[in-house]
Amino acid sequence: MNTVTITVEGMTCGHCKKAVEGALSKLDGVASAEVDLNEKNVTVQFDSSKVTEEQLKSEIDDQGYDVV
Numbered sequence: 001m002n003t004v005t006i007t008v009e010g011m012t013c014g015h016c017k018k019a020v021e022g023a024l025s026k027l028d029g030v031a032s033a034e035v036d037l038n039e040k041n042v043t044v045q046f047d048s049s050k051v052t053e054e055q056l057k058s059e060i061d062d063q064g065y066d067v068v
Helices: 014-025 053-062
Strands: 002-009 030-036 041-046
Touching (some): 014 053
Antiparallel strands (some): 002 041
């Protein structure tokens, strides 16, 4: 299991948090996704044999947020 913290711009509220965590959690191989609005990041635990860090970033981008 790998863990990565991704900096994300544009998340400002509970809806943003729920949207990003929900989208990432639906990906096969993601064990958990936890957004920290104050730090402007999301920490994701994932199985790198099922999903890549690039796929995680793409999913965040697809939700309308900017991966830094």
